[in-house]
Amino acid sequence: MTPKPLVEPLPDLLVAPVIRAALAEDLGRAGDVTAQACVPGDAKLTADFAARRGGVVAGLSVIRLALAELDAGVTVEALAADGQAVPAGTTLARVSGNARAILTAERTALNLLGRLCGIATLTQDFVDAVAGTDARITDTRKTTPGLRALEKYAVRCGGGVNHRFGLDDAILIKDNHVAACGSVGEAVRRAKAFAGHLMKVEVEVDSLVQLQEALAHDPDVIMLDNFTLEDMAEAVRTVAGRVILEASGGVTLDTVRAIATTGVDVISVGALTHSAKVLDIGLDAVGT
Template sequence: MRPALPDILIQPVVTAALAEDLGRAGDVTAAACIPEDARLKAVFAARADGVMAGGACVRLAITALDPQATISVRVPEGEAFSAGDTLISVEGQARAILAAERTALNLLGRLCGIATQTRAYVQAVEGTGARIADTRKTTPGLRALEKHAVACGGGLNHRFGLDDAILIKDNHVAVCGGVGEAVRRARVHAGHLMKVEVEVDGLDQLDAALAEGPDVIMLDNFSLTDLSEAVARAGQRVTLEASGGVTLETVRAIAETGVNVISVGALTHSVPNLDIGLDAV
C-alpha cells in the first residue's frame, strides 16, 4: 500500500477544479431537479482493470461541498482492482455529490490511469534489475498527484522540479562548450546532498562524462547496441538511465541491455484516463 499524499498538497488542486466546474452560479441542474434535502448513496466503480491512485481527491472533492458526507475508500493506494469493483462508496447530500462528481472522476480516472500504465511498464521489465521512472512531462499543476500515481504503480520518481537535482541537458552542454566542462561546473556548484546527472547522445559524450564522475548519466535515444556498449564502458561506476521514445513494446529489450533506470515520459504525458463511473445504489 502506498502512503497517501498530505491533504495540503491535494486541496488546492481539488478546490481549483471545483471552482472551474461550478462557475458563477453553481450546479444549476442539481438545483433545478434535486430537492435540497435529498440524500444519495453511490459508489465509484471501475469499468476496467487497474491500479488505485487518487482516493483522497474524491474524498476532498465531496467533503468540500458536504462536510458531513461519509466516504469509504475500499481499495488502498497502489492496490490492483478488477472491472466491476467498488473503489469508493459515498453517502451524503445528493446535490453535493452530484456537483462534485465530475471533478472527482476526472482526478481519480487520471491518476488510476497513470498508476495502471506504470504498473504495466514495471511488470514488463521484471527480472532485469532495471527500474521504471517518470519525468517532468506532467500536467501543469498536477505534478505532485501524477508522480504519486507513478509511485502507486511501482515506478520511481525522477526529480520533482528544477531545484532538487542537477540534470545537464543538451542545451546546457551547448552553452558550456562540452559535456566534461558542464559536469565540472556542476560538481563545483552542487552541495554534498545534490546529485549530478548529465544527458549524452552518443558514446563519445559518454566517455567525456565518465571521466568527470557524475552520479547519473542519461543515455538519450541510444540504440540497443549502443546501450549495451555504454553499460560495458561504464562498468558499474555510475547509474545509467535510458531515455527517449520508450514504449511498452520496446522497454523489455532496453532493460535487458543492463541499464539501471528507464525514464518514460508517456507515464504522464499521454496516458489515457481509466474508465471509472459513479453509480447510485
Template sequence: MTEPLPDLLIEPVVRAALAEDLGRAGDVTALACVEADARLSVAFAARKAGVVSGLACARLALQTLDPEARFETLVGDGARIAAGAVLARAEGNARAVLSAERTGLNLLGRMSGVATLTRAYVDAVEGTGARIVDTRKTTPGLRHLEKYAVRCGGGVNHRFGLDDAILIKDNHIAACGGVAEAVRRAKAFAGHLMKVEVEVDGLDQLEDALRHGPDVVMLDNFSLADLRTAVGLAKGRAVLEASGGVTLETVRAIAETGVDVISVGALTHSVMSLDIGLDAI
C-alpha cells in the same frame, strides 16, 4: 500500498477544479432538480481493470461541498482491481454529491490511468533489475498527484522540478562549450546532497562524461547495441538512465541491456484515464 499524500497537498487542486466546474452560479442542474435536503448514496466502480490511485481526490471533492458526507474506501491506492470492482462508497447531501461527481472522477480516473500504465511498464521489466522512472512531462498543476500515481503503479520518481537535482541537457552542454566543462561547473556548484546527471547522445560523450564523475548519465536515444556498450564502459561508475522513445514493446529489451533506470515520459504525457463511474445505490 503507497504512503498516501497528505490532504494539504491535494486540497488546492481539488478546490481549483471545483471552482472551475461550479463557475459563477454553481450547479444549476442540481439546484433546479434536487431538493436542498435530499440525500444520495453512491458507489465508485471501475468499468475496466487497472491500478487505483487518487481516492483521496474523490473524497475531498465531496467533503469540500458537504463536510458531513461519509466516504468509505474499499481498496487502497496501488491496488490492482478487476472491471466492475467497487472502489469506494459515499453518502451525503445529494446536491453536493452530484456537483462533486465530475471533479472527483476526473482526478481519480487520471491518476488511476497513470498508475495502470506505470504498472504495465514495471511488469514488463520484472526480473531485469531496471527501474521505471517518470519525467517532468506532467500536466501543469498536477505534477505531485501524477508522480504519486507513478509510485502507486510501482514506478520511481525522477526529479520533481528544476530545484532538486542538476540535470545537464544538450542545450546546457552547448552553452557551456562541452560535456566536461558542464559537469565540472555542476559539481562545483552542487552541495553534498545534490546529484549531478548529464545527458549524452553518443558513446564519445559518455566516455568524456565518465572521466569527470557525474552521479548519473542519461543515455539519450541510444541503440540497444550502444546501451550494452555503455554499460560495459561505465562499469558501475555512474547510474545509467536510458531515455527517449521508450514503449511497452521496447522496454524489456532496453532493460536487458543492463541499464539501471529507464525514464518514460508517456507515463504522464500520453496516458488514458481509467474508466471509473459513479453509480447511485
C-alpha cells in the same frame, strides 16, 4: 474496515488546493444550476465509484476531499486501496449524504481519479514488462501543469519510482545546457563546482564519445539519450557500475524489455504521465 493504502498517501495539504481549483472552475459564477433545479436541498443519495475496466488504483483521497469541500457531512467508505490492482466492476468507494453535494463533486472527483488511476495502470504495465531485470521504471517532468505531485504519486502507486520533481532538487544537464557550455565535460565541471554535498549531478549524452567525456568528470548519473541497444550495452560495459545509467528517449511497452536487458539501471518514460489513458470510472447511484 478501510483498506490500508499500499503506497503512503499524499498529505491532504498537497491535494486540497487542486481540488478547490477544479471545483471552482466547474462551479463557475452560479454554482451547479442543474442540481439546484432538479434536486431538493435536503435530498440524500448513496452512490458507488466503480471501475468500468481493470486497472491500478491511485488517488482515492480526491473523492473524500472533493465532497468535504461541498458538505463535510457526506461519508466516504473506501473499498479499495491506492496501489491495488482491481478487476473491472470493482467498487472503489461508496459515498452517502447530501445528494446535491455528491452530484456537484462527481465530475471533479472522476476526472482526477480516472487520470491518476490511468497513470498507475500504465506504470504497472511498464514495471511488469521489465520484471526479472534490475532496471527500474521512472517518470519525467512531462506532467500536467498543477498536477505534478498527484501524477508522480500515481507513478508510485503503479510500482514506478520518481525522477526529480522540479528544477531545484537535482542538476540535470541536457543537450542545450551542453551547447551553452561548449562541451559535456565543461558542463559537468561547472555543475560539480556548484552542487552542494546532497545535490546529485546527471548529464545527458548522445554518443559513446560523450559518455567517455562525462565519465572523466565523475557525474552521479549519466542519461543515455536515444542510444541504440548495442550502444547501451557497450555503455554498461564501459561504465562497469561506476555511475548510475539511465536510458531515455521514446521508450514504449514494445521496446522497454529489450532496453532493460542491456543492463541499464533506470529507464525514464515520459509516456507514463503525458500519454496515459484515463481509467474508465463511473459513479452509480445505489438502489435506483
